[in-house]
Amino acid sequence: MNRLAPADVARTRAFWAANKPGETAAPAYVPDPPVWWHVALALAVALTLQASLAPFLALRGGTPPLVALLVAWYAIRTGSLRGFTFGLLAGAAEDALAGTTGAAWTFATALAGLGAGRLARTWLADMPLALVPGAAAFVLGRFGAFALVLQLEGRPLALPVAHLHAVLWQCALASLAALVLPRAFPALLGKRH
Amino acid sequence: MAALVALVQLDAAKSGKPSLIAVAVTSVAVWTQSAVAATASAVGNAGATIEEAPRLYADNADLRARNDALRSENDRLREALAAAPDAAALARVAARQDGIAATTIGYDPENASRTITIDRGSEAGVRRDDGVIDDDGVVGRVVETTPFTSSVLLLTDGASKVPAVVQRGRWWGIATGTNSRVRLEYVSQDARLTVGDAVVTGEGRSFHAGLLIGRIAAVDHPEGALYQSAVVEPAVAFGRLGRVLVIRR
Numbered sequence: 001m002n003r004l005a006p007a008d009v010a011r012t013r014a015f016w017a018a019n020k021p022g023e024t025a026a027p028a029y030v031p032d033p034p035v036w037w038h039v040a041l042a043l044a045v046a047l048t049l050q051a052s053l054a055p056f057l058a059l060r061g062g063t064p065p066l067v068a069l070l071v072a073w074y075a076i077r078t079g080s081l082r083g084f085t086f087g088l089l090a091g092a093a094e095d096a097l098a099g100t101t102g103a104a105w106t107f108a109t110a111l112a113g114l115g116a117g118r119l120a121r122t123w124l125a126d127m128p129l130a131l132v133p134g135a136a137a138f139v140l141g142r143f144g145a146f147a148l149v150l151q152l153e154g155r156p157l158a159l160p161v162a163h164l165h166a167v168l169w170q171c172a173l174a175s176l177a178a179l180v181l182p183r184a185f186p187a188l189l190g191k192r193h
Numbered sequence: 194m195a196a197l198v199a200l201v202q203l204d205a206a207k208s209g210k211p212s213l214i215a216v217a218v219t220s221v222a223v224w225t226q227s228a229v230a231a232t233a234s235a236v237g238n239a240g241a242t243i244e245e246a247p248r249l250y251a252d253n254a255d256l257r258a259r260n261d262a263l264r265s266e267n268d269r270l271r272e273a274l275a276a277a278p279d280a281a282a283l284a285r286v287a288a289r290q291d292g293i294a295a296t297t298i299g300y301d302p303e304n305a306s307r308t309i310t311i312d313r314g315s316e317a318g319v320r321r322d323d324g325v326i327d328d329d330g331v332v333g334r335v336v337e338t339t340p341f342t343s344s345v346l347l348l349t350d351g352a353s354k355v356p357a358v359v360q361r362g363r364w365w366g367i368a369t370g371t372n373s374r375v376r377l378e379y380v381s382q383d384a385r386l387t388v389g390d391a392v393v394t395g396e397g398r399s400f401h402a403g404l405l406i407g408r409i410a411a412v413d414h415p416e417g418a419l420y421q422s423a424v425v426e427p428a429v430a431f432g433r434l435g436r437v438l439v440i441r442r
Contacts, residue, residue, distance in 0.1 A: 050302035052229040096215035098301045099344025102206035
């Protein structure tokens with residue numbers, strides 16, 4: 001994709017700041033899809049680690065949200081639609097391995113992927129440090145969607161309430177990853193305008 | 194494709210049965226999870242062995258001596274048993290032979306619910322609501338089966354409810370999970386619960402009576418309430434589950 005003039009970028013940001021995404025608004029992160037089998041392999045590894053070693057990796061009950069971070073990363077690299085689709089697949093696999101959550105992680109992760117992909121087109125790319133609270137917000141938002149879907153499925157609210165403190169630890173772990181990884185591996189987030 | 198995945202998941206969630214995606218994922222994942230679980234277990238065991246080698250050496254000598262003593266006592270008891278067989282003990286052993294031995298290969302990826310995955314599914318004869326135990330006592334019950342794996346809801350999960358009896362006085366209650374422990378609820382106010390009392394299963398959908406759940410760690414006896422409750426320390430160490438036995442009801 002061609003590099004935009006600074007004026008276009010500024011105009012884009014102004015559109016988004018005013019919450020009026022115009023059709024001419026240009027993305028801040030350029031869609032830069034990673035190789036598909038890299039993503040598939042990373043998802044398989046993340047799922048296996050989380051499902052096999054969750055109690056051993058957990059920090060005060062909160063497991064490192066590897067799958068969530070992978071979905072967020074993919075959404076940043078590819079955009080909201082692909083982020084949504086990948087979130088749907090990753091969440092479905094999590095539901096399959098959890099066994100008792102119905103389709104809650106499926107839709108929660110898909111919605112979180114949609115949100116991350118959309119935000120990555122705007123101010124996330126301008127402020128690298130926004131990734132740190134952004135990662136925490138992503139995990140928390142995903143969990144909120146999880147609780148909502150569970151409610152819609154008619155399941156008791158006790159599960160998400162009991163798990164909330166562990167999710168806050170997951171937020172901390174996600175923020176730490178968002179702080180460290182982009183600095184250690186700058187190419188991870190793909191191209192930007 | 195996204196719509197298809199969403200529809201499949203919605204349909205499965207509504208029907209309460211595992212979706213095609215769940216069956217496919219668990220059927221593939223069982224191999225990798227088994228390998229990772231075996232590797233993790235081997236690494237953990239090797240580390241523990243090295244760490245404990247000096248103590249094990251001393252223990253070994255001690256145990257050899259005690260083993261000799263126990264062997265002679267065992268011979269004497271075996272002779273006594275052959276002379277007068279304990280019908281109840283024999284029945285218990287016979288019942289255990291219906292069990293399906295399984296290995297814990299996975300956990301809830303998000304650690305949100307207290308569930309484990311075992312490497313035996315409907316192909317091995319595991320059915321929904323079958324009880325699961327290990328050497329120490331009750332582990333939980335099967336809540337979902339796929340051809341090669343099953344999900345087990347642990348006794349400590351908030352959604353787990355098991356009919357329970359305090360062994361000493363035959364007082365009934367419901368053992369409910371609290372995520373880390375078990376709470377014995379709806380116990381009659383006239384029950385004289387004490388710390389250390391053994392709590393066992395009552396006759397129910399998943400278990401026969403008499404399997405150890407745990408021991409009472411604290412009693413909550415509020416004045417004026419209809420029922421009392423107690424905190425139960427589970428007999429099973431849920432953090433290091435390995436081999437378990439699925440028992441058919």
